[in-house]
Amino acid sequence: MDLPEPALSRNAQTVLERRYLHRRDGSEPLESPGGAFWRVAVEIARGSEPWETSEGIERLRREYYLAMARLEFLPNSPTLMNAGKRNGLQYSACYVLPVPDSMDSIFETNKRAALIHQSGGGTGFAFSRLRPAGDLVGSTGGVASGPVSFLEVYNASTESVKQGGTRRGANMGILRVDHPDIMRFIRCKRDLDERNQIAYNAVADSLPPGKRNELRQALLESQISNFNISVGATSRFMEALEHDQEFELISPRTGNVVGRLRARDVFREMTECAWETGDPGVVFIDRINAGPANPVPEMGPVEATNPCGEQPLYANEACNLGSINLAMFVKPSGIDGSSSATNGHPTPAHERIDWERLERTIRLAVRFLDDVINVNPYPDEHIDRSVKANRRIGLGVMGWADLLVLLGIPYDSEEALALGARVMQVINETGHDESARLAEVRGPFPMWGRSMYRDGRRLRNATVTTIAPTGTISIIAGCSSGIEPLFALVFDRRGSLDGQLSLEVNAMFGEISQREGFWSDELAREVHERGTARGIAGVPDRWQRVFGTAHDLAPEWHVRMQAAWQTYTDNAVSKTINLPHDATVDDVAAAYRLAYETGCNGITVYRDGSKSGVLHVGGSSEPKAPEAETTADESEPGASIEPRPRGLRGVTYEIETPLGSAYVTINHDEREEPREVFVNQGKAGSDIAPLSEAIGKLSTLILRVPSTMPPRARVREIIRKLRGIGGATSLGFGPDRTRSLPDALAKVLEEHLTSMEGSDGDATPVAEMEATEVPYPAGNGQALRLSGAFCPDCGTALVHEEGCDKCFSCGYSRC
Secondary structure: OOOOOOOOOHHHHHHHHHHOOOOOOOOOOOOOHHHHHHHHHHHHHHHHHHHOOHHHHHHHHHHHHHHHHOOOEEEOHHHHHHOOOOOOOOOOOEEEEOOOOOHHHHHHHHHHHHHHHHOOOEEEEEOOOOOOOOOEEOOOOEEOOOHHHHHHHHHHHHHOOEEOOOEEOOEEEEEEOOOOOHHHHHOOOOOOOHHHHHHHHHHHHHOOHHHHHHHHHHHHOOOOOOEEEEEEEOHHHHHHHHOOOEEEEEOOOOOOEEEEEEHHHHHHHHHHHHHHHOOOEEEEHHHHHOOOOOOOHHHOOOOEEOOOOOOEEOOOOEEEEEEEEHHHHEOOOOOOOOOEOOOOOEOOHHHHEOHHHHHHHHHHHHHHHHHHHHHOOOOOHHHHHHHHHHOOEEEEEEOHHHHHHHHOOOOOOHHHHHHHHHHHHHHHHHHHHHHHHHHHHHOOOOOHHHOOOOOOOOOOOOOOEOEOOOHHHHHHHOOOOOOOOEOOOEEEOOOOOOOOOOEEEOHHHHHHHHHOOOOOHHHHHHHHHHOOOOOOOOOOHHHHHHOOEHHHOOHHHHHHHHHHHHOOOOOOEOOEEEEOOOOOHHHHHHHHHHHHHOOOOEEEEEEOOOOOOEOOOOEOOOOOOOOOOOOHHHOOOOOOOOOOOOOEEEEEEEEEEOOEEEEEEEEEOOOOOEEEEEEEEOOOOOOHHHHHHHHHHHHHHHHHOOOOOOHHHHHHHHHHHHOOOOOOOOEOOHHHOEOOHHHHHHHHHHHHHHHHHOOOOOOEEEEEEEEOOOOOOOOOOOOEOOOOOOOOOOOOOEEEEOOEEEOOOOOOEOO
């Protein structure tokens, strides 16, 4: 092939190798990154075959390849993963499925969702048509369990499905604010469900207050963990909120008014829960239905969105998404935005954007996404028909924060807002024009004659633009995510690549700080520890402003930026409204109100530290205690630890956990009594590695402390205490379910004790050996503050951005 191989960063290469390149039976990759882009280009160009000559198809292949290889445009992950592999998996990222009010339909939808998750898609559901809890069920004479109960059923189903071997399914659940069960829905991630409440009550009284809170938080995060949830806020509700009035609750079964609530009470509950847990978000459902996201009103109304909220869809619709890397369209003139025109004045920022090349890329991307519709192997015939009736596409952007840095514009500035609106206006208008040109050759979308566009130009696509999350593809492109600000300037890539701790510096921050003369290793450490360059004396004021990060920005700048892009977007905008840890419930309320006032279609907030398993900004401020071995001389009087025998024999088990494979070694003495436990998970330097080491050491300590309790009885007590501990995710289903590393250790210990009786278990012995103590390799570098679970692939802390938890190191995403 005479086409250039893409120039990729080391992390981009790793992400492609782990998640995208074609393999057979777990072997080495069968293609290079360039080969993967060519595979996709060849497959998608097939979509133009009815209208192009063979020469035209070859030209399209090359153009599609070059757009991807130059990192100017990338389609959504399922297209990159599956196109051209002939694996039968779809190329679309997001779907909305109907949830009708009948038992057969509810579980038919659940089955369809499981198949979509298995092959790499995410799903959105509106539960608003389900009758409320306690309502009459005519067919049985019983009472309904309500929307939240079926939300829990769908969540459990998702938990048991692994998406195409690459990621777990993601969902959006929406309930209209006028549904009678709205308060239970709002609280479903803050209040313990019946099962978890029983578990909590069983042990809470025996725990100190701090541990009780930790237990409650862990239980909460184990329920409905595979859903984002949003309230469908109606115009009637927002009006009642403004005037401090009540609004009506409507029975979905009869259409009758069955109650009233004070809007401000409901809104307060929404914002308190969002402050505490990050959910619910808000979808302004009437605004969506009044705009271009509802292009064929008779097919509507739109009731739900995809998992991250940026793609409203009719029931059974899917959308094919792709993003343009804006950072690639700045004319070369240095990374400072200060290039001068011939008259000596600085060149205006908008003149430094290569608008002509951007327009060509927009047109090519629209054609690419339209071709995807033609060759996409949809999960079922319902989706196939619905997608082809409207031919929605969603062209968006990534690299916005990078472009602003290249132009020397602070993210939180009026200039940035104006430029964002201008860029999106060009993308939307050019995209619609290209869709009209395609319609002249290929025909309009079948529902065009009954659409909002029927009196204007014919369009090939009912919608053209969407600002979608770009977590993994932005890593491949080496740019910032979507329209999000920079998340951090200096951070640890712990667990990635060689597994060693090392500070990694944003490339542009490193280049500018060195060129401007304010770089030092001490600066990097200080920026990492503080999480920001703002307020650091050694950084010039101008660059403090330009290099503002997500948590530097006041919430209103996040909302106003989202609104600026929404103005010229057909569908919606994925954007996380970042709030500092000390933000108040009133701050959340202000963000929600501002989103409505400025024209957003919805809003999601994330208060730093409100979700576990998500990276916090800044380094740890807690002092590290030196590691020491406890000896009898240093202990309290009468206490002693049994010395370790010189030689022990043991067996090592391998067991799968939600965070990957763990290896548990159990060593025993000459009497076959367990004396030692080692637990090994994650790479050296990753966050999970020291935790696994610690749980093994504590188990060993229990076995060495003098006691009248026999060693095997102590192991049974360890099993009893660890069994069933859960985190944000789990693996397996029913009796085979493994909820966490502690739960996995309990299963291994239980199997080991019963192995003499020939019991089968989940853990696989991988070796028997002479036991020797080998110290676990220690990482180096400053740790970032963490708050829970980690990336299941590489052990790095997750970042919450664009409404989704994702890993900046290896590209893992929960969405």
